[in-house]
Amino acid sequence: MTFKRLSISVSFAVFVLYGGLILSLFYFYDGALFFETLRSARTLFSIRLSLFTATVSTVIAVVVAIPSAYALSRFRFFGRQLIDTILELPMIVSPVALGAVVLVFFNTPAGALLQDHGVRFVFTIYGIFLAQFITTLGIAIRLIKAAMDEIPVRYEEVAKTLGASPARAFLTVTLPLCKRGIIASSILTWAKALGEFGATITIAGSMAMKTETIPVAIFMRLASADIEGTVVLVLILIGIGLGILYGVRLLTGKALPV
């Protein structure tokens, strides 16, 4: 077997693995139940809550990520390595642990003060925002930084010699040039936020019709041995996720004509 054939075979094996797993869901698929579950108030609430929280936390994460990614991409400053390393925290530490860290923080005097006089995060929708934000921020910065690294600093230098302030050069040259990259990063961040489970259930809990996102709902159905219900929710989540990723492929597939 040639190396080319071997590598193609492995990639097909990967496809069979995931495809097979998804296909196995249909063993427990019940058409009538699917639509019944889909139309139930609890499921619709979960879908709406998931879409809404993922969107809000993605917007916040991207707004924070853009300037941070820019700094990490363009400047060499004290503490840069440290920040770069800490961004990997959400990727190497389990989301449950991150959620636990947040919960512990809210039990310290500073955290309690914030909860009492600011926003109440624990067991509220704000807890979902926070959970999704802290677990996706690192990846959002990484992805946007990669998009910015692709844009040569030269364009900003040109803009500056033409009279643009550094901020103006960033807004009129770098940002439009990495627009596609930022949109693609945002969509991936959104997909990650949509599937977030560990930190969400730890901080916001799993109250039906209050803090039950789709992943949490899947866990709850499974915990009560409701296989068919689980299958329905998983299919919904897969449907949304694959749709979004296909969108990303379409966006990034077309290279910017340079």
Place this chain on the structure above:
Amino acid sequence: MPRIELKNITGKVLNDVSLTVEDNEVLALVGPNGAGKTTLLNVIAGLTDYRGEVLFDGKSMDRVPPHKRGVGYLFQDLALFPHKSVAGNIAYGLKVRGYSRETIDARVSELTEALHIGKLKDRLPYNLSGGEKQRVAIARAIAPFQKILLLDEPTANLDTQTAKYFRSELSVLLRRLEITTVFVIHDLLGAEEMADRIAIIHRGSIEQVATPKDVFFHPETHVVSEFIGMPNILDCDECTVLSTGLVEVLSGNMRVVLPYEGNTIRKLAISPHDIYISDTKPPGPALNRYTGTITEIIPLRAVVRVKVTVDGTGLLAELSRETFDEMKLAVGSAVHIIVKLRRLRYFEV
């Protein structure tokens, strides 16, 4: 426009560089790769850190950020904004400086006409040829009424013929705009065509700043002499007009014929690689052809310099190593030499 003064600039590859560029002057920075030419442009534009002083019209620029220096810069890689059209690229500097729509439109039209890119206004950069990109980048650098213009290898992306034409066109434009210009170029011929003065830079230090003729006829250091190719300088004892546009120069016992109007030539410079050596008598008329004896052989890395004495005048010729080996030349050999007529440089009274 402004006079640029650089005082004791040190940093990166630069080593205590002091240089003055006069009002409206076009100065060429010439030197080998890695000499610090581009770094010096970056210092003037404020794009790199440095020690020393940069003054425009006596005003210190050291704390002035690049966007407030008023320096147009044509980068070697051009870096046209890929997301903006030709007109958008040219208008960019005017827009960020807050010029009115009318001024912007008028200026874009003026420059696109002057640089013959009027028909390309709506095109995106990826749709342009190398020469067109070059023109757009120059128009963009000049557009926001810059006082100083820096050009890094302005003809590097063009073929030889286009480059020559473009240099003369650019020369006219720069003089018309009365803009103080510093440009980097690696070949001396190009520098000569455009510059009022040439600064030769080597390993981060300025070796000589002088008019193109002075650089050629009075190289001040060995480095300059090496860089311009160690020309043979002949003193002219007599200059006789042969016919309209053709003169014969007598230097010692050597007679050289060259195209020239008048009879005021005082010195001639002949580059060693413009002197051909042959071990057999070349066919054709005996114009600028001599016989001589090899008096010295100086082997260099890729080439060999051969000193030939013709009627008491020593001439240095340069051959590739292969040619030298093929011809089996040795000190004392008699050879025929041909001086290329086209490339003779002269120095007048």
